[in-house]
Amino acid sequence: MLRTYILPILTYGLEIVIPTGKILDNLQIQYKKLLKQILSLNINVADPAVYLISGLLPIEAEIHLKILSLFGNIARANKNSSEWRLAERQLQIKSFDSNSWFIDMKKICIKYNLENPLSLIYNEMSKGKWKKMTTTAVHEYWTTRINEEIMYYSSLKYIPTSSFKVGKIHPLALANSANQRDINRIPIRIKIATGSYILQTNRAAYNQNNVDPTCKLCDQAEESLSHFLLLLEYIKTYGTFQDGCDVKNYGFIRPKILISPYTLFGSAIKDTHLSINPREAKSFLTRTRRSANDCTDEHWCELNVEYCTQHFEEGREEYCPKRSTPCGNGTTCYLSQPCYNPVHPIETSCTEDLCMSFPCENGGNCSVINATHISYTCACVSGYNQSTDCATDYDECASNPCLNDGSCGNHFNQFTCDCNDRFEGIICEKDCRPGPADIVFIVDTSSSLKGDVNRSITFIREFVDKLPIGVDDFQIAVITFGREPYVLFDLDDYTNKADIIHALDLIEGREEGTLTVPALQKAVEISLSSSLGSRLSSAYHYIVLLYDGLSSDPNDVSTFVQTSSVPIVTVGIGHSVLHNELLTVSGHAEYVSSPSHFNDLYNRFLREIIHTDCNDCTLHTEADVIILLDINNNQTNENLNSRQKYGTRALIDAIVHSNSDVNISMYTYTDEPDIVFSFTNDKDAMIAQAFKIGKDVFSTSSNTSHALLHIGESGFYPFHDGRHSARKFVVLISDGNWMNTDAIKMEIIKMKQSSIEVHAIFAGEDGNMDNLIYVMDDPSHVYYVHDENYADTRSLNVLASLTSYYTCDNDIFTNRQ
Numbered sequence: 001m002l003r004t005y006i007l008p009i010l011t012y013g014l015e016i017v018i019p020t021g022k023i024l025d026n027l028q029i030q031y032k033k034l035l036k037q038i039l040s041l042n043i044n045v046a047d048p049a050v051y052l053i054s055g056l057l058p059i060e061a062e063i064h065l066k067i068l069s070l071f072g073n074i075a076r077a078n079k080n081s082s083e084w085r086l087a088e089r090q091l092q093i094k095s096f097d098s099n100s101w102f103i104d105m106k107k108i109c110i111k112y113n114l115e116n117p118l119s120l121i122y123n124e125m126s127k128g129k130w131k132k133m134t135t136t137a138v139h140e141y142w143t144t145r146i147n148e149e150i151m152y153y154s155s156l157k158y159i160p161t162s163s164f165k166v167g168k169i170h171p172l173a174l175a176n177s178a179n180q181r182d183i184n185r186i187p188i189r190i191k192i193a194t195g196s197y198i199l200q201t202n203r204a205a206y207n208q209n210n211v212d213p214t215c216k217l218c219d220q221a222e223e224s225l226s227h228f229l230l231l232l233e234y235i236k237t238y239g240t241f242q243d244g245c246d247v248k249n250y251g252f253i254r255p256k257i258l259i260s261p262y263t264l265f266g267s268a269i270k271d272t273h274l275s276i277n278p279r280e281a282k283s284f285l286t287r288t289r290r291s292a293n294d295c296t297d298e299h300w301c302e303l304n305v306e307y308c309t310q311h312f313e314e315g316r317e318e319y320c321p322k323r324s325t326p327c328g329n330g331t332t333c334y335l336s337q338p339c340y341n342p343v344h345p346i347e348t349s350c351t352e353d354l355c356m357s358f359p360c361e362n363g364g365n366c367s368v369i370n371a372t373h374i375s376y377t378c379a380c381v382s383g384y385n386q387s388t389d390c391a392t393d394y395d396e397c398a399s400n401p402c403l404n405d406g407s408c409g410n411h412f413n414q415f416t417c418d419c420n421d422r423f424e425g426i427i428c429e430k431d432c433r434p435g436p437a438d439i440v441f442i443v444d445t446s447s448s449l450k451g452d453v454n455r456s457i458t459f460i461r462e463f464v465d466k467l468p469i470g471v472d473d474f475q476i477a478v479i480t481f482g483r484e485p486y487v488l489f490d491l492d493d494y495t496n497k498a499d500i501i502h503a504l505d506l507i508e509g510r511e512e513g514t515l516t517v518p519a520l521q522k523a524v525e526i527s528l529s530s531s532l533g534s535r536l537s538s539a540y541h542y543i544v545l546l547y548d549g550l551s552s553d554p555n556d557v558s559t560f561v562q563t564s565s566v567p568i569v570t571v572g573i574g575h576s577v578l579h580n581e582l583l584t585v586s587g588h589a590e591y592v593s594s595p596s597h598f599n600d601l602y603n604r605f606l607r608e609i610i611h612t613d614c615n616d617c618t619l620h621t622e623a624d625v626i627i628l629l630d631i632n633n634n635q636t637n638e639n640l641n642s643r644q645k646y647g648t649r650a651l652i653d654a655i656v657h658s659n660s661d662v663n664i665s666m667y668t669y670t671d672e673p674d675i676v677f678s679f680t681n682d683k684d685a686m687i688a689q690a691f692k693i694g695k696d697v698f699s700t701s702s703n704t705s706h707a708l709l710h711i712g713e714s715g716f717y718p719f720h721d722g723r724h725s726a727r728k729f730v731v732l733i734s735d736g737n738w739m740n741t742d743a744i745k746m747e748i749i750k751m752k753q754s755s756i757e758v759h760a761i762f763a764g765e766d767g768n769m770d771n772l773i774y775v776m777d778d779p780s781h782v783y784y785v786h787d788e789n790y791a792d793t794r795s796l797n798v799l800a801s802l803t804s805y806y807t808c809d810n811d812i813f814t815n816r817q
Helices: 002-010 021-038 047-054 059-075 082-093 101-111 117-122 127-150 180-193 200-206 225-238 261-265 278-282 298-303 305-311 313-322 447-466 497-504 516-527 554-561 579-586 595-608 637-658 683-690 704-715 741-753 769-775 795-801
Strands: 257-259 274-276 332-337 347-351 365-368 376-379 407-411 414-418 437-444 474-481 485-489 540-547 568-572 617-620 623-630 662-669 673-680 727-733 756-762 782-784 805-808
Touching: 002 021, 021 047, 021 059, 047 127, 059 082, 059 101, 059 117, 059 127, 082 101, 082 117, 101 117, 298 305, 305 332, 313 332, 313 347, 437 447, 437 516, 447 474, 447 497, 447 540, 447 595, 474 497, 474 516, 485 497, 485 516, 516 540, 516 554, 554 579, 568 579, 568 595, 579 782, 579 795, 595 617, 595 805, 623 637, 623 673, 623 704, 637 662, 637 683, 637 727, 637 756, 637 795, 662 683, 662 704, 673 683, 673 704, 704 727, 704 741, 741 756, 741 769, 756 769, 769 782, 782 795
Parallel strands: 437 474, 437 540, 540 568, 623 662, 623 727, 727 756, 756 782
Antiparallel strands: 257 274, 332 347, 365 376, 407 414, 474 485, 617 805, 662 673
């Protein structure tokens, strides 16, 4: 009924309007409540138990299956249909953080390790094969996840997980016949297995006897603890209810109770035994009492007098109140003669052994503290409070275990924390809202960057626009520098965006040199000074240096950054950028950025300043890189060898070392591009193939714009082993001695519109650096590695680092209040 009627209604239309965030959370909450009602489970039962027992998927998974099914229909549509063409275009051009339905569907494919949807568009799959592949992937993902989540709930440790299979009801919820009694046992055994079962006698007491206390397993006697546990042992031994619930001659409960749902409830369940320690078994129930084997049987009692003296609590409660003389202070009544017969009736006496009064409730074990027996202590079943002689449930919330204002819910032998939106984790220990952070921006306004000041202002403004500004979130300071640093404003000067943006407009360039160390010193001072607004250890700290890497004091810079205690991020801005100095200052290739990679840097910031277990940011490592080598005959062999050594080989080394999920392909060109090798990550094979290349002796010039056009149209396609989900790069290695720079620049702009980045490597003694910089989308896309007086390929580590990046939820600050 649920799958036929309820699920279709709940998920109607959600394959088109995909629910996320709080809407999805609320939908899942209502769905889980419904399943618990159907299974007769308490609302506090751990969620994974619901899916484990019912064999159903979470509502999120059901929605994902509908989305994947819809996409399968689109992929199989006619190639000229508007749906198919829209899917192709959206998957090709939309960025990963867009709001496109097809990108959301692409994220779902990534979640379940399915093929890239664009490749499925081009390689049509039959309906049956697509359904089988997606269903299998979704089922495997959620089977693993549900089993992992079960491990975190102590109340579910007795549920056998080996029988869990999506679409298959757990054996605990099956009946072997249509007999009503057999069906009525299903909720009972589910509750026992999930630690939520309450004895019928206790239900009756809680409801002022408006509930029938009769045992639902046999329908013959009141379900007290002694009845329940002795019944379990009897059924385990004899596998029948033939004598009803009379506990006479059942035998005493053994040290370990093995409860088989097959013998216990009469259902045909195999391999689902629950192995429960007797003390843990009692923790399923709300009250227990000490019970003798059968001290009411005269013959058995006479053979076990000592045992009955110590364990016949029912007899003590009946006869001790009848004593003519109550026991005095420091003593307690006990059965000195526990066995009844006509010759000598049951007798009571007084003792200093207080354990003889059975003071420990709910299955607790009593032991005397000293030889005089005048004091005792109770060893309680886990979950009960020793200070009340195990009479009450221990309040697990008394120690305030939930951090960060989380609300604690006290349950038997456990607690749960209801965290606010900002925090996650068992005890709300994971802060998933980025920040707080203090960021000091340093802007180079010297002569070499006088014309690029506005780019630096725009970069900072983008940060300010995206971040929540305030004393509890992000604080911003700005320093400008040329020969000397100038503090535009400190961390605590402005607490709203409008004031910061207005102050940024005051920045202007100056005709002076570039001394970087004094500016860095001032930034560190601000970062570590509470009088200048720093929140010290209560916030993250970053320095962001926007400049071209062409300091007048490079040696001093190198010395200073080795002692800096504040992380420094460098952003390459200028007519030409020296990446090696940027890398020296930051110390990490991932901390070197550019205006064209603003989102990469912004999302990396967010990921670094939230808890590592939060899932608001996703790391992407897939990248395809095409090396495009100019082999015109106008260059000398020595210069071609330099480009091969310092360009091709050094780039392959850097990429393979940085990211194992990058595939590299290579083309050479003069008039037409020729493929050297298709996409691969085999380093040795790539280098061996690359160094077989020589100059094209018949061509003294190269058609670079045509080569770029060819690569942009087909170089990354699947038939060359390209991956549609991968970030795409073309790295141009050429002397740059071109006449048609405008045509080349236009092709690079077109490639950018198709999400293909073009970078260039300058190597050799005959190169034209100005041409390379002119055609690139950003001057920072040119990497200067070699000339007649210089050889340093470290800058290519920066290029390699761009192959992996984070994306974070656009509403991360809204959801994580």
